[in-house]
């Protein structure tokens with residue numbers, strides 16, 4: 234099938250490549266010429282394992298990138314909207330880019346098309362997109378609309394796209410729904426057909442539920458800290474119950490990234506607008522925002538003043554295997570360390586600190602061992618394998634004070650303690 238993606242961000246690029254790889258002919262459209270030029274050179278402009286290789290195979294064979302909206306809309310019958318929906322100051326989603334995409338389709342549509350909203354949008358938006366595109370009385374063919382949420386995780390997006398747990402198709406139109414079945418015919422996972430509004434809600438409720446699991450385990454972890462119980466045993470024991478499941482029970486510094494914080498806030502706004510406040514979810518957000526404070530509090534119990542102390546921060550991205558720093562808790566920790574007047578050295582396997590942070594006196598080191606030299610405390614803020622695989626004896630030999638606070642419970646405490654480190658995670662010490 235001929236498929237257009239409007240918006241070559243993370244989701245559009247990944248899903249476009251995956252559909253091309255499955256045999257469809259895909260066009261990627263973006264108003265940002267720089268992004269399109271980069272993709273046309275065969276380079277993925279963000280870090281995601283496996284995408285670069287897939288682009289090398291598919292470029293100019295089954296995937297094409299352009300800034301020409303007229304041609305792109307005219308030549309494709311299936312059009313995905315995969316633009317960003319960032320948070321506004323009040324927590325609601327900004328739909329400006331969705332509206333822009335709808336405008337392009339309204340202007341250039343020349344046949345009956347199926348428009349698929351894949352961006353995460355507030356409940357009711359897909360129906361609005363339908364009206365925005367079809368309303369102008371220009372007697373052009375009507376488009377059908379579908380809501381098809383994405384559940385890709387950064388760092389494992391390719392695998393998630395190729396092997397999803399489910400495909401949700403929200404449409405009130407039989408023809409549009411059957412086109413979607415055809416598009417995804419090579420996928421063997423369960424398909425759920427529902428309304429556009431329910432599809433939108435499934436996305437928000439799924440992410441909010443996972444965020445709830447994380448904040449829940451983080452609260453239990455804090456209690457474990459006070460009563461000397463190891464949270465990792467607790468998570469394991471809970472996760473063995475099929476009804477609970479082992480995933481998203483990893484206690485730590487909380488969730489970040491481009492989805493969970495934004496989606497939780499947007500659902501809270503929708504709930505308030507409908508006079509049906511979501512009390513549990515409000516707490517989920519609050520607990521998450523407080524994790525950095527809690528972590529710093531734990532450190533200060535051991536080292537009351539961080540002033541002029543060399544603090545090494547391992548990990549800047551919001552999770553491993555990505556260069557995404559959106560809502561990364563590492564940066565809240567950097568802010569607090571600056572307030573504490575600590576001497577901060579950071580390391581990340583791929584993220585580079587911006588000049589804004591360098592100007593504040595934060596130093597970045599490209600080598601984790603070099604960074605650790607003379608450290609008085611090491612903080613692990615992202616659970617990159619890189620840190621699990623360090624030679625910790627080598628690190629022990631260069632630090633001034635052998636103290637590790639592991640904000641992601643990523644190291645094996647027993648092994649680390651063998652090297653005479655003082656080692657604390659979140660939910661055990």
Ligand code: UDX
Pocket residue numbers: 383384385386387388440443447480481482483484485486487488489490491492493551552
């Ligand atoms: C998430 C959803 O998983 C995905 O389905 C959706 O489409 C986009 O949002 P992503 O943001 O890439 O994906 O990351 P995810 O792996 O879900 O982790 C989110 C955050 O939660 C990270 O900061 C991670 O460190 C944290 N996390 C995750 C925990 O603190 N504990 C856990 O047990 C799991």
